[in-house]
Amino acid sequence: MTTLDPHSPPPLPPAPPATRTAVRFTDVRKSYPDGDHTIEVLSGVNVAIEEGSFTAVMGPSGSGKSTFLNIAAGLDAPSSGSVEVGGQDLGGLRGDAVTVFRRDRLGFVFQAYNLLPHLTVAENVELPALLGAPAIDPAWRQQVLGLVGLADKAGRLPGQLSGGQAQRVAIARALATKPAVVFADEPTGALDPHTATQVLDVLQRTAAHLRQTLVLVTHDPAVASAADRVLFLGGGVIAADLRRPTIAQITGQLTALNEAR
Ligand code: ADP
Ligand code: MG
Numbered sequence: 001m002t003t004l005d006p007h008s009p010p011p012l013p014p015a016p017p018a019t020r021t022a023v024r025f026t027d028v029r030k031s032y033p034d035g036d037h038t039i040e041v042l043s044g045v046n047v048a049i050e051e052g053s054f055t056a057v058m059g060p061s062g063s064g065k066s067t068f069l070n071i072a073a074g075l076d077a078p079s080s081g082s083v084e085v086g087g088q089d090l091g092g093l094r095g096d097a098v099t100v101f102r103r104d105r106l107g108f109v110f111q112a113y114n115l116l117p118h119l120t121v122a123e124n125v126e127l128p129a130l131l132g133a134p135a136i137d138p139a140w141r142q143q144v145l146g147l148v149g150l151a152d153k154a155g156r157l158p159g160q161l162s163g164g165q166a167q168r169v170a171i172a173r174a175l176a177t178k179p180a181v182v183f184a185d186e187p188t189g190a191l192d193p194h195t196a197t198q199v200l201d202v203l204q205r206t207a208a209h210l211r212q213t214l215v216l217v218t219h220d221p222a223v224a225s226a227a228d229r230v231l232f233l234g235g236g237v238i239a240a241d242l243r244r245p246t247i248a249q250i251t252g253q254l255t256a257l258n259e260a261r
Pocket of ligand 2: 065066067
C-alpha cells in the first residue's frame, strides 16, 4: 500500500504534448479490379506522419505512390483499413462531408496546374473561397503570392505566365486556405529540370514557413533528400522509412526496390 509522504518532492510538470499526427494509415489495403480478378496495390500500409513535417514518397513506377496519396487526400477510399487526416477519420465522413473536409482542410498540387484561364492569378488563388471555402483575406493572399515570388503578378491571366509561374500560383492556392496537410503528386513533372528544382524549393520553403505538413510524391532523390523523412513504397507496403537520408541512401534504396520487382 502507498501512502502520501508530505515531504515527497512536488509532482513533475506535465510532459510536453506528444508530436501530433497529421496523417495516419492503419492497415490500409487497396485493390482495383483487373479483368476477371483484382490487383492489390496497397497490402497493409501502416504509417503516421507528424504534423508540420515534410515527407517524400518514393518507389518504382506502379508501386502505388499516387494511390497512397489519393487515399491520404480523401480522393479515393481504401478497400479496407482506416485513414485519419488532421485528426479526422476519413471513413467517418459521409457524402459531401468528404468534399467539404478536402476543400476546407487540405491542399493539393498536381502535375497539371488546373488554373482557370479567365480568372486572374489573384482570383485563382481565391478560387477555393469562390467554391464555398472560408474567405481568403486579400492581404493574406498577397502575402502568400509574395512567398511564392509572384506578388507583382496578381492581375495577370494564366496565359501570360510561364509553366513555373503557373505552378507557383497553384502552390499559392493550395497553401492560402491554411490547410492541415498539403499533398503534391510529382507536381513538377511538366517542367524543365531547372524550373522544377526552383518550384519544389518554393513549395517546400513556403510550406515550412507556414508550418504546414507537406507530403510530396517525387522521383527526384535530390528533392527527397531535403525531406525530414522518405517513405519508400514497394511490394504494396512501406518497404523502407528513412529519416533525413542522403541522396546516396535514397538512390541505393530505389535501386534495391527496382531490382526486387
Ligand atoms: P505510382 O504512382 O507509384 O506509379 P499508382 O498508384 O498510380 O502507382 O498505380 C499503382 C497500380 O495500380 C498500377 O498498377 C496501376 O495500373 C493500378 N491502378 C491505379 N489506379 C487504378 C484504377 N483506378 N483502376 C485500376 N487500376 C489502377
Ligand atoms: Mg503516380
